[in-house]
Amino acid sequence: MMDEIMEMFSYPFIVRAVVVGVMVSLCASLLGVNLVLKRYANIGDGLSHVGFGALSIALSLNALPAMTKYFRIEPLPFTIVMVVLLAFLILRISENSKINSDSAIALVSTASFTIGVMFISMTTGMNTDVCNTLFGTILAMSKRDVYLSVVLSAVVLFLYIFFYHKIFAITFDENFARATGIRVNIYNMLLALLTAFTIVLGMRIMGSLLISSIVVIPALSSMRLFKTYKLVIVSSAVLSVVCFLVGITISYMNKTPTGASVVAVNLTVFFLVSATAYFKRSILR
Numbered sequence: 001m002m003d004e005i006m007e008m009f010s011y012p013f014i015v016r017a018v019v020v021g022v023m024v025s026l027c028a029s030l031l032g033v034n035l036v037l038k039r040y041a042n043i044g045d046g047l048s049h050v051g052f053g054a055l056s057i058a059l060s061l062n063a064l065p066a067m068t069k070y071f072r073i074e075p076l077p078f079t080i081v082m083v084v085l086l087a088f089l090i091l092r093i094s095e096n097s098k099i100n101s102d103s104a105i106a107l108v109s110t111a112s113f114t115i116g117v118m119f120i121s122m123t124t125g126m127n128t129d130v131c132n133t134l135f136g137t138i139l140a141m142s143k144r145d146v147y148l149s150v151v152l153s154a155v156v157l158f159l160y161i162f163f164y165h166k167i168f169a170i171t172f173d174e175n176f177a178r179a180t181g182i183r184v185n186i187y188n189m190l191l192a193l194l195t196a197f198t199i200v201l202g203m204r205i206m207g208s209l210l211i212s213s214i215v216v217i218p219a220l221s222s223m224r225l226f227k228t229y230k231l232v233i234v235s236s237a238v239l240s241v242v243c244f245l246v247g248i249t250i251s252y253m254n255k256t257p258t259g260a261s262v263v264a265v266n267l268t269v270f271f272l273v274s275a276t277a278y279f280k281r282s283i284l285r
Contacts, residue, residue, distance in 0.1 A: 016141045023153035024202040029240030032219035044212035046105035047199045052208035053116030054082035060119040087192040206259040217266040
């Protein structure tokens with residue numbers, strides 16, 4: 001088994017995927033705790049649909065000779081910009097209208113997914129690039145994507161740690177945070193911004209249909225293991241990174257899709273933790 005693992009890391013594309021995957025898993029697990037506690041976990045799924053729509057538009061336009069004659073859209077930067085803008089739009093809709101957050105996420109994500117499908121059907125069709133966007137592939141990470149992903153992941157981690165106490169405050173009680181002078185809207189936008197970065201960066205490996213799972217599942221597992229916020233944060237980060245590494249190893253050895261393998265490991269851990277917690281409660285009764 002060790003020989004196979006050593007062989008796996010001899011391939012540059014797998015090393016790139018592991019570097020980006022570990023960084024994204026770490027960011028997703030930290031943000032996931034706050035999103036779950038704020039009952040805002042659906043934003044990960046919604047932004048992944050937005051990411052699919054944006055990436056589909058970029059790939060479709062790049063497939064048109066008339067467009068590429070004058071300019072070419074860089075898919076990853078374009079997707080990041082669009083997801084960030086629509087993450088802010090979701091917040092504005094939910095804060096300044098009668099539409100609640102879940103409905104705002106559903107509205108924007110459905111519209112984005114529909115636009116993406118329309119662009120695909122009129123230009124490139126369901127080609128390999130589109131399937132990679134939906135389901136993810138470790139072959140999709142170029143060196144430039146890796147550099148951009150590592151830099152943005154580092155920015156996400158830095159901002160999360162730097163504004164840790166403010167994010168903690170708005171997570172548990174927005175009214176109290178507002179009363180103490182914290183600008184709640186600004187930090188909600190910051191949380192949405194960090195989530196948008198993380199979702200887009202993880203889409204290349206996990207796919208737009210599965211990326212939200214690594215935001216939510218490690219947080220849920222950790223909440224069944226620990227009761228304090230800091231322990232949940234640390235546990236979620238450790239579980240997420242370990243599950244990603246185990247998942248990508250299983251993917252390589254069994255030739256299974258990377259994203260699905262990582263999610264399967266996360267789900268296995270969640271069910272084991274839940275079963276352990278259930279039996280523990282039963283014994284203590």
